[in-house]
Amino acid sequence: MEKTTCAIVGGGPAGTVLALLLARQGIDVTLLEAHQDFNRNFRGDTLHPSIMEIMDELGLADRLLKMSHSKLNRGLFETEKSTIQLVDFSSLDTKYPYITILPQVRFLETVVAAAKEYPNFKLIMGANVRELIEENGEIKGVRYKKDSDWQEIRATLTVVANGRFSHLREKAGLKSVSTSPPMDVLWFALPRTQADDRWLEGGLKARIDKGHMAIAIDRKDSLQLGYLIFKGSYNRVRSAGIEAFRAAIADIIPELKDRVNHLEQWSQIAFLAVNSDRLTRWYRPGLLAIGDAAHTMSPVGGVGINYAIQDAVVAANILSPSLKGDRVWLPDLAQIQRQRELPTKVIQSFQTFVQKQIIAKALDGDRPFKEPSFLKWPLLRDIPTRLIAYGIVPVHLEAI
Numbered sequence: 302m303e304k305t306t307c308a309i310v311g312g313g314p315a316g317t318v319l320a321l322l323l324a325r326q327g328i329d330v331t332l333l334e335a336h337q338d339f340n341r342n343f344r345g346d347t348l349h350p351s352i353m354e355i356m357d358e359l360g361l362a363d364r365l366l367k368m369s370h371s372k373l374n375r376g377l378f379e380t381e382k383s384t385i386q387l388v389d390f391s392s393l394d395t396k397y398p399y400i401t402i403l404p405q406v407r408f409l410e411t412v413v414a415a416a417k418e419y420p421n422f423k424l425i426m427g428a429n430v431r432e433l434i435e436e437n438g439e440i441k442g443v444r445y446k447k448d449s450d451w452q453e454i455r456a457t458l459t460v461v462a463n464g465r466f467s468h469l470r471e472k473a474g475l476k477s478v479s480t481s482p483p484m485d486v487l488w489f490a491l492p493r494t495q496a497d498d499r500w501l502e503g504g505l506k507a508r509i510d511k512g513h514m515a516i517a518i519d520r521k522d523s524l525q526l527g528y529l530i531f532k533g534s535y536n537r538v539r540s541a542g543i544e545a546f547r548a549a550i551a552d553i554i555p556e557l558k559d560r561v562n563h564l565e566q567w568s569q570i571a572f573l574a575v576n577s578d579r580l581t582r583w584y585r586p587g588l589l590a591i592g593d594a595a596h597t598m599s600p601v602g603g604v605g606i607n608y609a610i611q612d613a614v615v616a617a618n619i620l621s622p623s624l625k626g627d628r629v630w631l632p633d634l635a636q637i638q639r640q641r642e643l644p645t646k647v648i649q650s651f652q653t654f655v656q657k658q659i660i661a662k663a664l665d666g667d668r669p670f671k672e673p674s675f676l677k678w679p680l681l682r683d684i685p686t687r688l689i690a691y692g693i694v695p696v697h698l699e700a701i
């Protein structure tokens with residue numbers, strides 16, 4: 302049986318960054334990841350200004366920017382009648398006034414490579430955590446399966462960072478409240494051509510037309526596309542066939558007519574069932590939940606990674622002093638929830654607002670889409686830019 306100070310379940314953005322932050326404080330940390338590698342398609346490749354500032358504080362920003370990436374400066378919203386700027390990161394006072402678009406696998410590998418420089422960091426790949434070890438109401442570690450063997454690791458603190466499908470939060474008895482986003486998203490990639498410079502105009506474009514909505518993201522060497530559908534209609538879209546899907550894409554983004562044939566089978570298209578929820582309590586003795594495991598985000602604003610990493614930074618800032626002494630205090634865990642819950646509630650309320658006021662109306666083909674008037678008020682447009690880039694309060698490393 303192994304023993305560590307902090308066992309982190311899940312090698313996503315939240316788990317890897319927390320592992321690095323604790324390891325560099327000299328704290329014993331073991332990161333358990335179910336997969337054998339960090340390769341994931343369409344899991345979000347966006348690093349917002351707040352995250353690049355944190356990476357800068359960690360000395361990793363330049364390393365990340367040396368890799369092939371693209372920069373998203375602004376987001377535009379195009380209807381049949383007009384084009385409106387939704388967000389403009391270039392107006393932010395920061396060294397990184399853009400969203401860095403970098404494959405998530407490169408980001409995770411970079412963070413893990415930095416963590417491996419510390420001898421007190423341990424990574425176990427292929428470790429599928431199935432059970433929490435509970436004694437006298439306190440979580441004392443986890444049981445996991447690796448190569449069909451059961452293993453156990455004891456920990457002073459167990460961090461549940463295993464994403465939106467976390468079963469451990471239920472096993473820990475943590476309850477959640479959820480909202481009902483009206484849509485699901487189909488993500489796919491298409492080749493990029495030089496002609497795309499003209500209509501993409503700076504990075505991201507959302508287009509609404511006759512009851513359809515699509516999003517195009519400039520990835521420099523390819524295009525990432527999202528096609529929004531009413532929640533629960535995936536089977537109907539799929540049974541209409543890939544040809545009908547290609548026609549729908551060419552209809553809403555005619556600039557892609559020459560390339561939709563690259564979509565030959567459904568396996569090229571990733572289905573995102575959009576969920577949005579939040580735990581009412583993020584902790585219990587010996588356990589803390591962060592990232593998607595604590596709050597699954599709607600894709601509006603693409604902030605899931607941003608908020609997951611900010612949770613990790615706040616957790617490291619608050620917990621490092623006591624974890625250095627191999628201890629964890631319940632009030633510290635409560636403080637992490639207090640600091641992160643309000644920003645999470647605010648962004649989720651913003652997402653719900655956008656879903657109701659824009660997305661649900663855009664997908665309603667029975668009525669012509671009328672742009673909400675608030676989209677035209679420049680002052681109101683600055684709020685989403687800051688909210689998406691930072692949240693209500695920017696988060697920084699305290700114990701560097």
Ligand SMILES: Cc1cc2nc3c(=O)[nH]c(=O)nc-3n(C[C@H](O)[C@H](O)[C@H](O)COP(=O)(O)OP(=O)(O)OC[C@H]3O[C@@H](n4cnc5c(N)ncnc54)[C@H](O)[C@@H]3O)c2cc1C
Pocket residue numbers: 310311312313314315316333334335336343344345346347428429430431462463464465488571572573591592593594598600603604605606607609
């Ligand atoms: C299709 C899609 C597109 C997205 N696009 C964006 C985007 O553009 N921008 C954005 O910011 N966010 C996006 N997101 C959301 C984003 O991926 C998450 O918000 C973010 O990754 C959350 O980070 P996390 O570390 O909390 O969880 P995750 O990234 O989900 O990481 C959890 C990790 O835990 C591991 N794990 C799961 N169960 C176990 C277990 N039992 N034992 C051990 N390990 C386990 C998983 O393999 C995974 O590596 C997207 C999500 C999806 C599904």
